[in-house]
Amino acid sequence: MDGGRDIPSQHVTSTSHRDFASSLVRSFTATSPLAQELVARDIAECSSDEEDDRTSRGRRVSHENAFDSEDEDDEGARTPTLYRRLSGVAYGSSRPAIAVPPVSEPVLTQIERRRSRDAERSLLRDNHILPPKHALEKEPGFFSRVYKRVFSTKVPLPETPDEESRVAERQPLLTPVPEDGPTADPLNEVWETAVAEGKIKTTWQREAQTIAVYSRSLIVTFMLQYSINVASIFAVGRIGKLELGAVSLATMTANITCYAPIQGLATSLDTLCAQAFGSGHKHLVGLQLQRMTFFLWLLLLPVAIVWFHAEDILATMIPERRSAELAGMYLRIVIAGTPAMVAFECGKRFVQAQGLFQATTYVLMIAAPVNIILNYTFVWRLGWGFIGAPIAVACTQNLLPIILFLYVRFVDGSQCWGGLSKRAFSNWGPMIRLALPGMIMVAAEWFAFEILTLATGQFGTSYLAAQSIMVTVSATTFQIPFPLSIAGSTRVANLIGAKLVDAAKTSAKVTFVGGLVTGLLNMVIVFAFRYQIPLLFTHDQEVIEIVASVMPVLSVLQVFDGLAAVSHGLLRGLGRQEIGGYANLASYYIVALPISFGLGFGLDWKLAGLWAGVTVGLLVVSCIEYWVIYTADWDRSVKEAEHRNASG
Template identity: 65%
Template sequence: MASPGGGRPMPSSAVRATSNPHADEHVQSASASSFRSISPLAQEMLRRDLAECSDGSEDAVDEGEDGQDDSEDLDTTPGPTLYRRPSGIAFGAARPALAAPGGLTDTPALTRSELHRSRAEERSLLRDNHILPPKHKHRALRKGGFAGRAAGLYRRLFSTKVPLPRGDEEAPTAPRIVVIPDESSPLLGQRQHHHPGEPESLNEQWDAAVAAGSISTTWQREAKTIAVYSRSLVVTFLLQYSLNVTSVFAVGRLGTLELAAISLATMTANITCYAPIQGLATSLDTLCAQAFGSGHKHLVGLQLQRMVLFLFLLLIPVAGLWLNAEPILASMIERKTAALAATYLRIVLLGAPSYAAFECGKRFVQAQGLFHGTTYCLLVAAPVNVLLNWLFVWRFGWGFEGAPLAVAVTQNLLPLLLIVYVFKVHRDASQAWGGFRRAAFNNWGPMVRLALPGFLMVEAEWLAFEILTLVAGRMGVDFLAAQSVLVTITGTTFQTPFALCIASSTRVANLIGAKLVDAAKTSAKVTIVGGVLVGLFNVTLLTVFRNHIPLLFTQDSEVIALVAKTLPVCAAMQLFDGMAAVSHGLLRGLGRQEFGGYANLVCYYLVALPLSFAFGLSLDWGLSGLWLGVTVGLFIVSLAEYGFMGMIDWDMAAKEAEQRNAE
């Protein structure tokens, strides 16, 4: 028996489930918890913290004015929870190839506004599958005439409704839920009737439709959803990356030596400080999310304090390294460039503690479902950063030293803006703070063990790309300056496919968690096409304007010629870059991110880097050879990951997600 939406046939077990209240409850709970995994380390840490907090009055569970536990504020209403906001945002990342473990698969419980959006999403899907009546009754199109044909063409191209089989004039009826009375049911109970749009009826309709395999989707709906998810992420990522790009723009006009020095300095800062901080902070994606999702809001602030203290301790050896960086860099690179790079590191060190605090604070607000907090802060900080670079580098005449000072001031501004957002703009978020606690100095073991995998993954990915910068520096100052421009350009173009990566992982995880396997496959296909289109757009952009883009960074003719010569290779890389980014996101949505991590590491270190060294140094192809090796590596990563996805049993992935939810 065919499903109404044109999907897979209804299994007999699904038919029986509609008349079994216990089966209904099982389906309902499975869709309610969606795609959320449980970390044993996070559970262990949560138990320890609860035991410790119950012993002291200062760490007691926060209570509201009525004396009730704040956990009661969490909406635990059963029902569909398809809606998930995309997260996993990495602040300041130059080229993150694969978001670290955690994040999307460890999302907290839905807030009330998200639950409302979830139900709206479910209701819309039911309408598009003709299970619920349409929201607006459209007048029948008149046959013939230009207006009628245009309207029909518009609907065929952009309508999100699942097409009815040919010859069907009436929409299919919704799967009916039959409740069998038992000995505890009242004989003369008053039967309640719910309107199809009410939450109770919506939950019943959704559970029955999912069990019957009646939910399908269209490429138009998935394209719209992915676009909506991605647009805000693109803005956020570009704002984040602009903090790095602005310094390159400001310093590049000073000279080739300064442009080369800032490339070397940012590389050193990335691999010795920023990447470790980002990698270690990924543990908060799990710890804060599960503390908030379990209803213990006061433990979210405790996890934040614990990680901030841990990162501050790690900054002590980093500070020693940066303060004595000149002789170390001079052993690998030209001395004048090393001296300027060391100056940059000494000044930017003033903002490193605030960078660590902001990375942790970002996870603090995201765990509570407040994904726009970081964007609001960046909307203020990014223009301020541009202004400070202009003032310090050019207006006040401080030259090269003005760029790291502007970065340090901006980094100190970001956590202050986040504090204002938490305590003044969105005051509900401050309930998870709970004040300073002595418990923040205890129970670090599970946190560190949970943080190490994220640290190793992020550090390995960043190091692979930054090694190329070091190799370019061995070729000469002009090559290092050109490499700085190329890294900045490709890092900027990467932000759009990276947004698709995050959006696709969210959408596929939602659909897999709701056991909508066919819909998940449709969404994956749409995202793959989107990644190819974005890649082709970037290819065209860099190819057509290869002689004009370098002029935005420098006036040095040698550097401009090197960049223009290498940009066609970087342009070709854009296609595989977009495809690889999308495949990373789809693997995360399917819960197979481990394969993506291993594929990345193998292809970068065993394929891309050796080929880059061979092309760039042995064959003397210069920067073009270095980037050609990376292009080949990304091509192989794409082939490996798409081939792996072709072998994945998506139905089994849905069953595994259901099993994780049951646990």
Template identity: 55%
Template sequence: MPTRPRPINAAPTPNALSGLSRSLSRSWAAAPIVQESLERDLEDSEAHWSDELDSDEEDTFQTPVAASAPAANHDFSLAASHRRSSFGGPGNRAAIGPNLQYNLDARDRIPREERQRILEEERSLLRDNALIPPKHPRIDEEGRRKSSFGKTMSRFASREDGGANGEQNEVTPLLGDPTLPYGGQDDPSTIKQKWEEAVKDGKIQTTWRREAKVLSAYSLPLMATFLLQYSLTVASIFTVGHIGTPELGAVSLASMTANITGYAVYQGLATSLDTLCAQAYGSGRKKLVGLQMQRMIYFLWAITIPIAVIWFFAEDILMVIVPEPAVAELAGRYLRIVIAGAPGYAAFEAGKRFTQAQGLFSASLYVLLFCAPFNAFLNWFFVWHLKMGYTGAPIAVAITDNLLPLGLWLYVRFFSKKGMSCWNGFTKQALKNWGPMIKLAVPGVIMVEAEVLAFEILTFASSYFGVEVLAAQSVLATLTGITFMIPFPLSIAASTRVANLIGATLADAAKLTTKVAFVGACIIGMFNGTMLWALRNQIPRLFTNDEEVISLVSEILPLCAAFQLFDALAALCNGTLRGLGRQHFGGYVQLFCYYVIAMPISMGTAFGLGWELWGLWTGVAIALGLVALIEFIYLGRTDWETSVRDARERNDNEG
């Protein structure tokens, strides 16, 4: 069954993470581990490559800084609050893994593309608040500016001449040429000065329109990426579902088993690269980024050996758990075949972190734009055209899993200007110094497994009600997984935006962003709910021809439609908590609601009261409502200025 991605304490981290909880900082202690790893790698690497930054590296960062020298600190700039995004996409069969917290030290420097984005954002906010002239000024016949910058442009014209007495004032040197875009005040040094002065004076405000535009720009590409990657599994569900009901239930059971025992393990372990690769890149040691990726690939391939053993004997294991022998046999066959794709999937998970650490967030999207349609074609080609039936679906999956890392390598090698600068070829160093990587990876895999297991228990439970109920559960899980891919990217966008604004000490702007995102989540939730309810009789026919399964899905879809609003709001609240650096609270709430509330209610109503599939989904619906309610109340009572003070303290410490 395709996994229902449920980030516990944050799947994609925001670009700027401020005020991270002290408790998590002490418990994970990511930075010392990473520092230890980097120091070992640097010692070992002296005989292999020079640690001096080449000309390309110097151009990538703000200012080359010696390893022991503190970086310049901008107390109130968006750049000062910057933390590089590092997140794992949902994976075609694995839950979105939590992102380990990492604190980049004073040597953290920002990639050129991200630095330019931050400059443009600060300049845009200064312009909107009439603190610099607009980009395209209108000039009247006397050469005076006609725009909304200031209330009377003649006043600025007189200032440019030094005023009536020809005296210079505090703004005269920054006014520039009124005929130029932004009055000629768009150079980085001027923007920096004006930004810091405006933030200190409380002059930076934002608008609903601006925040809606920013959130849309952030979330829409992510929606495309997540939907494409999720479609890799959906293609098999669509294709196999029309063969027969046992086949639909079997592919659901096989995918679920692959999630718990394999793909979620890869996702969780690979989260350590969110820390290691980003730290290496931020410190200017670009070649170490490729070393960390190479080391992770070898590690994941080693883990593949026990995973492959489990998958090979999965039929015997499932026979003990699942009461339907035919379903267990088909699921076991599926898993034996997809063993061939496991190494490729593992390499892709590591490769995604390699590109994301460099700011190449579009790499995965471009690869999926090719692989997702090709995967759908392969499913049709093997299952129906070559008449291979059920066996054709896992073959298509295995081929696609191996194409993913190949496509990523082709993008980095031929279409990226800087990707290969982080690759130094294969080296024996990748076989050493695994300790820090494993220490960071274990918490990640535990959290991912806990989240995956909570939702996949429903599939195990549904198998005890018959093949038809298991097949219906597969369809329902797939549909709710698809709908979740729409509000979840919005939560990532909100997390990123809130963290950036909090890091820049703009608490009021961060609150406004949250309000805009809240409205967006409500719209998305109501849209998803309306679509599921209105098309409850048509959607199931896309997955199967079995009338009993269609009837079961149609019966439960109104319940799924009812909790779509809660689903979207819970996702949005989780994103806001991540932006505020309080994701630990969201983690506790979700663990409590899923395991203490949802599972007992689901099992009690399904088996005790005989509600079967209705009962299984009732517990989930109640848990989602509680998550949204508790986190919403918590956010309403949160002192946002505390996060701002934490951001200032962090900036001071790093300065």
């Protein structure tokens, strides 16, 4: 009898294995669009599982009751959204993605819908369509008039010949709307009428204020995350120029072989988690997190093998054997932190889909100072020297997901976690196909910088150390214009989604000026402190002289780097980010790299020639993208956004 029972048991086991393999193969069938199909499959499987269905239904009902209990009128699909979450905090590398697939926005929470309504109401007031929130001064003083002239966000009224006309213009152009009325339908009607009649305008003051508010938290977030990478360069640089060059070589190798591909693949969660959150089955957000995490952990196996033998690989490319040895040692130690790095990259998307963007900032506010302390302690206090830097990096990488887990568990975000599920090992096909474009774009950009770093190694140890400083300075200054570009992208997309073409153009102009001013400011700082900046990294006089001689080129690059970052953002706001991706790739591989090698090796300009090529490439891509923006059909972008909103 026992033997008879074993046969069906084996049969069931083998059948389940075949079913699992079959489901994995079927997941690679053609789908369109991929994200919707993947989430639809998960919902179908979820609804067939009674236990999961009860869990998700309980959570969903609670969520819907919360929405229905307050401001139910705010949920009308016809109300345009003037408040949208910034999606840039998912990044954090020194050179973020060139272009990623469009991110599907998750549904807004009550607070966010209220902010959107407040933004509409404020814009109506500034256009004198609704009565002002505060009574106007009868006879404003001189300083009050100057202040309003410079900082007021109100749209100026045309000059009128008589006092009677002035009084008439102070009245709202449309019927006043009670702000605390029982329904929001009058406000919806006022808004739609004003948009249809072209009465909604904006000012550069309002757009500058909005973009500044959007940017500030992102700048802090990016600076904190980049400090984790740059801290080891500061700590190791004072040991010697050999160690400084080695840590740059190791960091760039880690970026191109692991960090960049991982970040690129994880960008698909921006869409998948948002789709899952918007479906109402919140626990599916956690399922997407598990699926991508397991997939990326699987990819770490070949990465670990490459890193373990990195010394021999790099020795074939770098004349200085000792640099290759130190870089290989760095990579072998950092292997211990890569699984945690994957978990953190995926976890950022998990909280982002729920609108919890501050979670990443809070985590980094704890981890970044700890990382600095660890680098100082291991490298100098304990006397471990070079080996202390990768140990500090690995410890910090393992700390990041732990802090994020504690935030989700005890603060906010746990409502989208449904527990570990065996479904995480199915439906990988659409997820991988959705993730590959993001990986290719990110890795392609990083690879261009890796080529420059490897090329610098041909000039000797001092130049490789100088390249480490140049890359660090360039990446640090980039953390300011890139958040600005995200803010501009979000604002332009909001205004286009609200059918306010003129306002979107005004916001784009403000963003352009912001990028130009930021680039000029960075240029002045880099040029003025060209002799002081390398002292932060090293005391080697030869390296300092090389860096100081190349800094003028890097200072010019700052202007075009800022303009290029902003142009990428504006193209994303217009929904034409693929143009920016192709233009950027062309500028790197067709323009920048050939010029860099021609000047660096052909004319023997060495490091200055390599960076001059990158500067020319950024100039070219800026010109191309701003020409596309200038000649773009903005009304077409409005129609495309309207179509996407209707489809969503």
